[in-house]
Amino acid sequence: MTSTTTVTGRPGEAGPAARPPVMRWLAVLSVTLGIFSIVTTEILPIGLLTSIGSDFTVSDGMAGLTMTMPGFLAALSAPAVTLATARVDRRVMLCAFMLLLAAADFLAAAATHYWIVLVSRVLVGVVIGGFWPIGAGLAQRLVPARSVGRATAVVFCAVPLGSVLGVPAGTFIGDLAGWRTAFVVLGLLTAGVLAMLLLAVPPLPPLEATRPSVLRGMLRTTPTRCALLLTFLVVLAHFGAYTYVTPFLEQVTKAGPGLVTVFLLAYGAAGIVGNFAGGALVTRKPRAAFALAAGLVAAATALLPVLGRWDTGAVALLIVWGIGYGAVPVASQTWFANAAPNAPEAASVLFTASFQATISLGALAGGVLVDHTSPSTVMTLGALTATLAVAVLALKEPGGRSGAPPRTGSTRAPLT
Secondary structure (H helix, E strand, O other), X not given: OOOXXXXXXXXXXXXXXXXXXXXXXXXXXHXXXXXXXXXXXXXXXXXXXXXXXXXXXXXXXXHOHHHHHHHHHHHHHHHHHHHHOOOOOHHHHHHHHHHHHHHHHHHHHHOOOHHHHHHHHHHHHHHHHHHHHHHOOOHHHHOXXXXXXXXXXXXXXXXXXXXXXHXXXXXXXXXXXXXXXXXXXXXXXXXXXXXXXXXHOOOOOOOEEOOHHHHHHHHOOHHHHHHHHHHHHHHHHHHHHHOOHHHHHHHOOOOOHHXXXXXXXXXXXXXXXXXXXXXXXXXXXXXXXXXXXXXXXXXXXXXXXHHOOOHHHHHHHHHHHHHHHHOHHHHHHHHHHXXXXXXXXXXXXXXXXXXXXHHHHHHHHHHHHHHHOOHHHHHHHHHHHHHHHHHHHHOOOOOOOOOOOOOOOOOOEEOO
């Protein structure tokens, strides 16, 4: 994903050029690792779903609540936390969220009842909703202007790396030592990130506040509504199906635990390719990038019930799926950013809230379906939903002939 935030320093505040280069990039790395920890924690249950379910004797659909809870809480906390902490130092907030994330990981690992696991996932949701709107644009306050593009790319590479490294590694640890150990390791990593943030990130007083009226104004615009609709359809299709990809691989493909880990690794690697390819295409052809991403997700999920019975077919389609979905976050965020170019934090809040709410709804809907039908049916319905997104994109673009929503005027309020 990319960020379009433009931030200037507060008068009297030391700029990034005043800090040693090593400290600047350590700060960027610490934010990157923070996002990596968040992404990995959020989607880790996908690889451990059946293990968690069997440990607490709950169905796959019920275990899917571990994906539903963070998304639901993140959708609520993104605007609430952003508005409530508008005048709090951003470094303090980042550290507080990392502390909360470490506590959530350790709580999940120590859970004696399933409801305790769900409580830990509620905490994860609060972290997602609070950290993302802040961290998305911090690169521009951590490095000089000439390095902002590179620093932003470093920060957002944590998103696909969470899939390509975090989830397969967590699944591998879970297979070797149990799913609780995977959460302990992730908690230790998060504690290390907290230490890095304290060491490397300088004080970051907030520069501007996002008012409730800004968010309401964005919701009245056609480009923002279009971004919401497209995000809803594609993310619903993806997480409604992908949350239950492990049961599918186990029951339909007949893959063992080790092979499931390999399949998820292949998907994650493809996601990195899709992320960078989508980022390159979306700046020139936003509508084409979104349509291609949705089309690949639709094709992969439609064919999985047919070709996913064999290992070769399953891994090939997961690669296609990974490439397609890898482009979705950057395409979605770009549409929100273009809808309000002068209010990047507000755009980030709406992006985070809508994305996470749909993750929650997709995981919940998929869980109901998988408990009453089969993993193959979940894949098919995911394909139909993604196809609907392609159909919407095939209609005349409401935001203009280029496919990019028109730019709007300034909607941000200074902190005075």
